[in-house]
Amino acid sequence: MQKAVFPNRVLPYLLLAPQVAITIVFFYWPASQALYQSMLKEDPFGLKSKFVGLQNFTQVLGNPDYLNSVRVTVVFSVSTAVLAMALALFLATAAEKVVRGKGFYRTMLIWPYAVAPAVAGLLFLFMFNPSMGTFAYLLRDAGYRWNPLLDGDQAMLLVVVAAAWKQISYNFLFFVAALQSVPRSLIEAAAIDGASSTKRFWTIVFPLIAPTTFFLLVVNTVYAFFDTFGIIDAVTGGGPAQATQTLVYKVYNDGFVNLDLGGSAAQSVILMAIVIALTAIQFRYVEKRVHYA
Amino acid sequence: MAKIELKDVRKVYHGGVEAVKGVSLSVEDGAFVVLVGPSGCGKSTLLRMVAGLESISSGTIAIGDRVVNELEPAERDIAMVFQNYALYPHMTVRKNLEYGLKNRKMASGEIARRVDEAAKMLEIGALLDRRPGQLSGGQRQRVAMGRALVREPAAFLFDEPLSNLDAKLRVQMRAEIRRLQRRLKTTSLYVTHDQLEAMTLADTLVVLNAGRIEQAGSPMEVYERPASLFVATFIGSPAMNLLPLGAGGIAGLTAPDGLLSGAGPAKTLGIRPEHMRLADGEAPRPGEMRFDLTVTGVEVVGAESFVYGTLPEGGPEVAVRVAGYSHVEPGTRLAAAADPAYLHRFDRETGRRI
Numbered sequence: 001m002q003k004a005v006f007p008n009r010v011l012p013y014l015l016l017a018p019q020v021a022i023t024i025v026f027f028y029w030p031a032s033q034a035l036y037q038s039m040l041k042e043d044p045f046g047l048k049s050k051f052v053g054l055q056n057f058t059q060v061l062g063n064p065d066y067l068n069s070v071r072v073t074v075v076f077s078v079s080t081a082v083l084a085m086a087l088a089l090f091l092a093t094a095a096e097k098v099v100r101g102k103g104f105y106r107t108m109l110i111w112p113y114a115v116a117p118a119v120a121g122l123l124f125l126f127m128f129n130p131s132m133g134t135f136a137y138l139l140r141d142a143g144y145r146w147n148p149l150l151d152g153d154q155a156m157l158l159v160v161v162a163a164a165w166k167q168i169s170y171n172f173l174f175f176v177a178a179l180q181s182v183p184r185s186l187i188e189a190a191a192i193d194g195a196s197s198t199k200r201f202w203t204i205v206f207p208l209i210a211p212t213t214f215f216l217l218v219v220n221t222v223y224a225f226f227d228t229f230g231i232i233d234a235v236t237g238g239g240p241a242q243a244t245q246t247l248v249y250k251v252y253n254d255g256f257v258n259l260d261l262g263g264s265a266a267q268s269v270i271l272m273a274i275v276i277a278l279t280a281i282q283f284r285y286v287e288k289r290v291h292y293a
Numbered sequence: 294m295a296k297i298e299l300k301d302v303r304k305v306y307h308g309g310v311e312a313v314k315g316v317s318l319s320v321e322d323g324a325f326v327v328l329v330g331p332s333g334c335g336k337s338t339l340l341r342m343v344a345g346l347e348s349i350s351s352g353t354i355a356i357g358d359r360v361v362n363e364l365e366p367a368e369r370d371i372a373m374v375f376q377n378y379a380l381y382p383h384m385t386v387r388k389n390l391e392y393g394l395k396n397r398k399m400a401s402g403e404i405a406r407r408v409d410e411a412a413k414m415l416e417i418g419a420l421l422d423r424r425p426g427q428l429s430g431g432q433r434q435r436v437a438m439g440r441a442l443v444r445e446p447a448a449f450l451f452d453e454p455l456s457n458l459d460a461k462l463r464v465q466m467r468a469e470i471r472r473l474q475r476r477l478k479t480t481s482l483y484v485t486h487d488q489l490e491a492m493t494l495a496d497t498l499v500v501l502n503a504g505r506i507e508q509a510g511s512p513m514e515v516y517e518r519p520a521s522l523f524v525a526t527f528i529g530s531p532a533m534n535l536l537p538l539g540a541g542g543i544a545g546l547t548a549p550d551g552l553l554s555g556a557g558p559a560k561t562l563g564i565r566p567e568h569m570r571l572a573d574g575e576a577p578r579p580g581e582m583r584f585d586l587t588v589t590g591v592e593v594v595g596a597e598s599f600v601y602g603t604l605p606e607g608g609p610e611v612a613v614r615v616a617g618y619s620h621v622e623p624g625t626r627l628a629a630a631a632d633p634a635y636l637h638r639f640d641r642e643t644g645r646r647i
Contacts, residue, residue, distance in 0.1 A: 193440075
């Protein structure tokens, strides 16, 4: 990286100021508030609060509901990220092979990204709601006992599919760009070198788009953790019996519905730590194995 | 080791663009054939059709005694060196060389033997554990050659392999490719737009223009007896001087009787710069052509110079090769001479040699 040298001592800070200000207002300030909040306990009427140190944390971590939520979040995030990325990669490789109507095909695949999470959730709810959903009707007709309102695994499946569906477009866009940047001559050289098209994909193309895959892995994990609240709220509301209550959803539920502000703040602090750790791990270990051409 | 036989090969793209318009060519076993032509003449397309990277619209291509039209690139027993080398950037040099052999399920002992041999031959032994990104252009070029060598294929295909190298390296690699091919005696088909590369490498030179073969022959044959105006101007640098012959001869050119007679089709005369000399102050020699030139510029190459001048009355510009350093000033009028034995005649209508 090139080092810039400014003749004026104030100017560099001035140029940085807007970015720093935004980060302070929208991250450090709320984060420090959450940290402060997490050590307080409010009375039932919200009139006064007292400092309780780490008591909120010990309570949260000792709560079986919370540990269940951790498990739910792991299952949900991994499934969503894997499903969204795998399908997007599959569609992107297919889009490479389309000769006619390439632009149309791509445009259609990008549209879902423009749908708001809550709306996406509602779409899936309408399709799969046991009492009025078209697909629910078809599934039951086919003899399958479909009822995500009662069956936790089915509810999980539904929110995973809905969350992945929405993220596929985004991943697709990046994978298409990545696939296009793989030089054609490399594929041709591999073809002459006797590699079948499957083998070419896994030994040449896949390693070369690894930087994109890695980037998407980080983005998708963060997405599954944080941006799927709307979908879960619209489709299952965290239920049945907390089967789809992810950590973020539990923060909302405990804080805004059950008005346990201290406990909720403690959870969000833990969540923040988890995501920071996760991203650090990804960059430290996964990125080492990624080849940047 | 195999012969490559192309019979009336055509390539028509979607939308009706005809890139290759019926090419028949026979590459003998062990021969080094160079396809040369300007960009867009179809030479790369032709090579890619032999490799199996482009479909063949009509005609047949045979490698050895097998027609390969319907075969996958991998089944054609060829190896190709690409213009941008097409090395796998995420693999070490050794892995790059091994890739094609491993895909063919070759025994690991044999793979190691071939890689070592190729590395020795190309002097890339020290680079085997590096990645392509850590290599210079010349080294990458060698690795790309190595990847073709280890395959020990029936034929090598080269797609402008030297055009990404700087001038000095290009000359060096050119000689090396020639030496390697002589030693291995592997049939080679080589595509380039550089006529110098074509002349120095080829056993047989094939000049392509607009999807057709203009001329095929040994480099000197093509140079000394160009079959058409196109070949005459494409091969040789500077290009052959062309003089359109009018009914009244050519202004400023005096020639022995009968040489410029206008009988038959309209003609264009051609003469190479090295077959002309400056003859200022000399008495005209019998049987020689004399040109009355006004100098427009001098190009000093080093060992030789080229004096450019125009014939009077808006006539064509001609180049004259002069040994050493020429001091002629632009604007001077001087005489040049040439031996009619070196004159080429072309039918202006068809462009063919007469």
